Amino acid sequence: MPRGEKVGLEYLATFGGTPLFKRPLHVNKPWVGDRAHFDKYLDTAWESHWFANDGPLATALEQRLADRLDVANCVLMSNGTSAMSLLLHVLGISGEVILPSFTFVSTAHALMMQGLQPVFCDIDPDSWNMSTRHCQTLISDKTAAIIPTHVFGRPCDIDGFRDISRQAQVPLILDAAHAFDCSFKGRKLGSFGDAEVFSFHATKAFHTGEGGAVTCQDDGLAEKLRLARNFGFVGPDRVNGVGTNAKMSELSAAMGMTNLDALDSAIVKNKAVYQAYAEGLAGVPRVSLVQYDAREKNNYWYIALQISPDFGMARNTVLQILQAENILARRYFFPGCHNMHPYCTMPAGKEAQLPNTGRVAENCLILPGGGSVDPRDVATICALLANIANNASALSELFRNNANTEPANC
Numbered sequence: 001m002p003r004g005e006k007v008g009l010e011y012l013a014t015f016g017g018t019p020l021f022k023r024p025l026h027v028n029k030p031w032v033g034d035r036a037h038f039d040k041y042l043d044t045a046w047e048s049h050w051f052a053n054d055g056p057l058a059t060a061l062e063q064r065l066a067d068r069l070d071v072a073n074c075v076l077m078s079n080g081t082s083a084m085s086l087l088l089h090v091l092g093i094s095g096e097v098i099l100p101s102f103t104f105v106s107t108a109h110a111l112m113m114q115g116l117q118p119v120f121c122d123i124d125p126d127s128w129n130m131s132t133r134h135c136q137t138l139i140s141d142k143t144a145a146i147i148p149t150h151v152f153g154r155p156c157d158i159d160g161f162r163d164i165s166r167q168a169q170v171p172l173i174l175d176a177a178h179a180f181d182c183s184f185k186g187r188k189l190g191s192f193g194d195a196e197v198f199s200f201h202a203t204k205a206f207h208t209g210e211g212g213a214v215t216c217q218d219d220g221l222a223e224k225l226r227l228a229r230n231f232g233f234v235g236p237d238r239v240n241g242v243g244t245n246a247k248m249s250e251l252s253a254a255m256g257m258t259n260l261d262a263l264d265s266a267i268v269k270n271k272a273v274y275q276a277y278a279e280g281l282a283g284v285p286r287v288s289l290v291q292y293d294a295r296e297k298n299n300y301w302y303i304a305l306q307i308s309p310d311f312g313m314a315r316n317t318v319l320q321i322l323q324a325e326n327i328l329a330r331r332y333f334f335p336g337c338h339n340m341h342p343y344c345t346m347p348a349g350k351e352a353q354l355p356n357t358g359r360v361a362e363n364c365l366i367l368p369g370g371g372s373v374d375p376r377d378v379a380t381i382c383a384l385l386a387n388i389a390n391n392a393s394a395l396s397e398l399f400r401n402n403a404n405t406e407p408a409n410c
């Protein structure tokens, strides 16, 4: 019997039983490539004493990433949020920007810091990506750009957004933070829209510890980004405009080179873990696992679940039970950006009508995934979820009198 099938509910850790896992299982625990490769790359920085400012490792990594994604330019940055901020800055736009509320809050913050107004758009209930239909209704003469996210690596409706952005004559920026090495119509993400923005944070499918990039086909845009990430320097003592420090260090680039060497085998492992979940959850009632289009390239990094509203127990109670067992599931992206400060106090948040965002944010759960999870542990997690699902009503009864102590966001 898989260990998750604790026979009596009283053995659950939330009721004082021993947790199923001795050590916490994190969502998106970083994976790493070969230590010997890392040492070799670090040695080059160590020996040359070159650690920053367009060093040889960062320059080589940019070229390898551009080749891998089949895009003309990859401009590395210190993280995904700086990449987005700098892109907004060099585009020189002003006004409103349409983005999903069901995404990481960094994009809304980047807009605010560039003096732009976020306009939150609802998602499609099946893909969880920004809805083209709703986006169309939000376009106005103040719209300055559109920024959909490829949520959990599944491409948004790129063709639909391209049409909308062309008609409105505004840039289309794609947030590809989750989507490294994923494809749309057989082509890797990175070359669509006016630009795509990646995060290479440690918790991403491909990472550099901290890092990010803007990819684009336009050489002029790439050049502006390269200057702006280095204070606008066009040569020693010569600055041509406002810039910042958003450069990637050679240490991060060494991590990136190492992980790129190992990425193919890492994705094979991610897929095995995803498939173990797909098999383990197949018979579990009223939960559905996010599906990846097998005709496309996927990184299989996110294990995203939807708990059906008729599950018999609130998603937050499921989360509480899992966490007590040391399965540190997360609620990305709860409660949706429009329900977070400061957006919930602004008309952009208060007046937003986003029913699908609300439903998905209330019912989603992200489970530990990626190659650092042992597929046998996946069997245990799935058996526990089956046990919870099959006893949801009885368990809910036990939780009924628990006060909800979570403070409201707004």
Ligand code: T4K
Binding pocket: 026, 027, 028, 029, 030, 079, 080, 081, 082, 103, 104, 106, 107, 149, 175, 177, 178, 198, 199, 200, 201, 202, 203, 211, 212, 328, 332
């Ligand atoms: N757009 C989208 C769609 C994004 O998802 C993100 C970032 C961005 C843009 C912005 O890109 P960056 O500026 O971050 O490059 C985490 C990540 O920090 C963030 O990068 C990510 N999205 C977001 C979805 O998740 P938190 O606040 O949830 O992080 P934290 O510290 O709670 O860690 C998440 C889990 O990973 C925990 O279970 C702990 C585990 N973990 C974390 C780190 C850093 C590890 O096991 N090892 C580690 O080294 O934001």
